[in-house]
Amino acid sequence: RSTLKIGLIPADGIGHEVIPAAKEAILALGSSIPKPEFFLLDAGFEYFKRKGVALPEETVQVLKNECDCALFGAVSSPSRKVVGYSSPIVALRKELDLYANIRPVIAVAPTPEEKPNVDLVVVRENTECLYVKQEVLTTGKHGKEARATRLITERASRRIGQTAFDIAVGRPRKHLTIIHKSNVLSVTDGLFRETVRGVPALPESAGRLDDVTVAEQLVDSAVYRLFREPQIYDVMVAPNLYGDIISDAAAALVGSLGLIPSINAGDTFVMGEPVHGSAPDIAGKSIANPLAAIRSAALMLRHLGYGDAAARIENAVDIVIRDGRILTPDLGGSAKTQDVTAEVLKRI
Numbered sequence: 274r275s276t277l278k279i280g281l282i283p284a285d286g287i288g289h290e291v292i293p294a295a296k297e298a299i300l301a302l303g304s305s306i307p308k309p310e311f312f313l314l315d316a317g318f319e320y321f322k323r324k325g326v327a328l329p330e331e332t333v334q335v336l337k338n339e340c341d342c343a344l345f346g347a348v349s350s351p352s353r354k355v356v357g358y359s360s361p362i363v364a365l366r367k368e369l370d371l372y373a374n375i376r377p378v379i380a381v382a383p384t385p386e387e388k389p390n391v392d393l394v395v396v397r398e399n400t401e402c403l404y405v406k407q408e409v410l411t412t413g414k415h416g417k418e419a420r421a422t423r424l425i426t427e428r429a430s431r432r433i434g435q436t437a438f439d440i441a442v443g444r445p446r447k448h449l450t451i452i453h454k455s456n457v458l459s460v461t462d463g464l465f466r467e468t469v470r471g472v473p474a475l476p477e478s479a480g481r482l483d484d485v486t487v488a489e490q491l492v493d494s495a496v497y498r499l500f501r502e503p504q505i506y507d508v509m510v511a512p513n514l515y516g517d518i519i520s521d522a523a524a525a526l527v528g529s530l531g532l533i534p535s536i537n538a539g540d541t542f543v544m545g546e547p548v549h550g551s552a553p554d555i556a557g558k559s560i561a562n563p564l565a566a567i568r569s570a571a572l573m574l575r576h577l578g579y580g581d582a583a584a585r586i587e588n589a590v591d592i593v594i595r596d597g598r599i600l601t602p603d604l605g606g607s608a609k610t611q612d613v614t615a616e617v618l619k620r621i
């Protein structure tokens with residue numbers, strides 16, 4: 274590659290504040306990556322209110338035909354039903370077949386020599402479960418009845434299982450915990466659990482994953498144990514909804530949702546995305562923590578094979594957190610988004 278073509282989709286709320294920070298972090302890398310070329314793209318609820326569509330076809334086409342990768346900010350999806358609106362991030366994950374949502378939750382220890390007290394990766398299935406959004410409302414004898422389809426397929430469970438085992442085998446502890454609720458949902462979660470368990474025995478695994486120790490945990494007690502003894506976890510693999518919830522919960526262990534990055538990864542495309550939403554309570558105040566978005570850029574670069582560049586960004590972020598003087602209010606500081614970004618840029 275001579276250039277790195279990056280789609281930027283700030284979307285809504287603080288997406289517009291944190292995606293520019295991630296862009297600056299990439300630019301600060303200079304010649305250690307191919308020359309970045311950015312494509313600013315529309316999507317989101319604000320765009321929907323203006324244009325009547327949440328994910329314009331042009332955005333999808335530019336991502337598919339022009340871009341090597343992308344960074345997504347956050348969308349404001351209203352909790353009430355809005356006719357014609359459907360979340361563009363959920364649509365993009367499906368449209369680009371970004372089947373794995375990989376969310377590392379890693380605390381920064383007081384000194385680089387110490388081990389962090391939280392160091393885990395949530396691997397979330399990203400295309401099905403309740404997020405297929407097949408909901409119907411009918412009227413029964415006793416009033417309204419709402420039903421949703423929860424789809425779990427062997428194919429999606431197998432590929433997310435493969436992703437999770439691959440990540441686990443590359444980490445020092447090589448430990449994978451399968452999160453499910455198959456004591457109640459024995460058919461759907463049962464299929465997920467069994468399919469993931471079967472990954473090391475697949476011919477394509479070729480014995481490569483035999484060193485990974487496998488545990489499992491029901492999702493409710495998994496959250497309980499996550500808060501009491503987070504060190505028991507290394508890699509956690511979960512169906513879509515549980516993975517969404519567990520990763521937000523895990524964020525509380527390290528201080529703020531504003532720190533947790535993710536990538537949405539498929540076989541041919543990767544999209545970085547902070548785990549947090551559009552944070553309407555703080556949007557427009559320039560106090561959003563940009564570190565989750567900046568770290569998402571690093572994860573995206575590592576996924577594309579630019580591990581050294583990613584490490585430069587991640588080390589710079591760690592130094593700023595460890596130093597503790599210039600942080601946004603979610604971490605107890607009084608700095609602005611731009612101040613924190615500037616601190617990171619200086620250290621890249």
Ligand code: NAD
Nearest residue numbers: 347348349350351530531549550551552554555561562603
């Ligand atoms: P949220 O993640 O937006 O905010 C939760 C809390 O964390 C808020 O108090 C917020 O101020 C704080 N927070 C989040 N990111 C922060 C940051 N970078 N810096 C400092 N503080 C931060 O979740 P919510 O309030 O439940 O949802 C708000 C909107 O975001 C909803 O419309 C929801 O649909 C949407 N959402 C979108 C995504 C996405 O785009 N992937 C994910 C989650 C929520």
Ligand code: MN
Nearest residue numbers: 517518521548
């Ligand atoms: Mn979420």
